[in-house]
Amino acid sequence: MSHPALDSAKLHAFLLDQGVEVAGELTVDLISGGKSNLTFFVSEGKSTWVVRRPPTGGLTPSAHDMNREWAVTYALQGTGVPVAATVAVDPDGAVLGAPFTVVEYVDGLVVRSAEDLDALSDDDVARNSEALISTLASLHAVDYHAVGLESFGRPEGFAARQVKLWARQWGHVKSRELADVDTLVAALSDRVPAQSRNTIVHGDFRVDNTILAKDDPGVVRAVVDWEMSTLGDPLTDIALMCVYRQPVFDTVLGFDAAWTSTRYPSADAIAARYAELAGIDLGDWDFYLALANLKLGVIAEGITHRALAGAASDGAERAAEATAEFIAAGLRQLG
16 A cells, blocks of 8 residues: 555565565555645555655755754764664665665654653653753764764854854745844844754754653654764754753644643753753853754744645744744844
């Protein structure tokens, strides 16, 4: 059984060609969640895999670079950072008309909504928070040269380029004029830290981009959704993780998220614990929080922009209602 975006017969032939044992006819099911790459559950009754490919239309290629996802997931095998076992990749889109990756299915718990979080005890939530922070610190501790990712990005000048990137992106997706965006961009540009660490960064790290052990939410079995990963300043990762904690992020997602729940530690507590585990100083922390707010404000606007263009998902039309609040929060961080 196929899906319009994933031909099961072509995938079957591809897996066999890659030396993967396939016991029978494939079934394909679209996994819900996410406003970006399409994620499918694929099985033939004996083995199970997850296949990811870009959307069938509408979004910028750089936001859905399957080869980047594959490169970082493959490189992190055996590092101690929990990722799914890699199986195969079509980097050129020769099989389906778009690049795609295949990894082993990781059976576990995904905590996405506030309702999902309700099933966890307070102790579960506390241990889960600790596991998330520890996992991110472990990722940032990986020697990217040692795992073959030295060409994965340009870490020097990363923060400055991020300011310019999200300023440009605002120009592409804005649905109205918002003078505070220009004010925030100018303030950030004047305050880019002179020095920073260079590490692998995930680019979108929060609880719902992980798979947890079903019997222990304090164990992260896999980090997923690596499409925004690159080499850069790790403080941008932890700052974004903290800014995602703001309640207004629910408006962007279109539902009450687990990660915005008051049951998790405060953003300040998360940042402090990360600094302790990573053994670092947070530096100009206000800059990083302000940059994360700019990024989320632009992303919120972009979701509504795509919805108005016809590529809607539930609640997407309202996402831009959060934009002004994120931008205002960024300006407050910079005083």
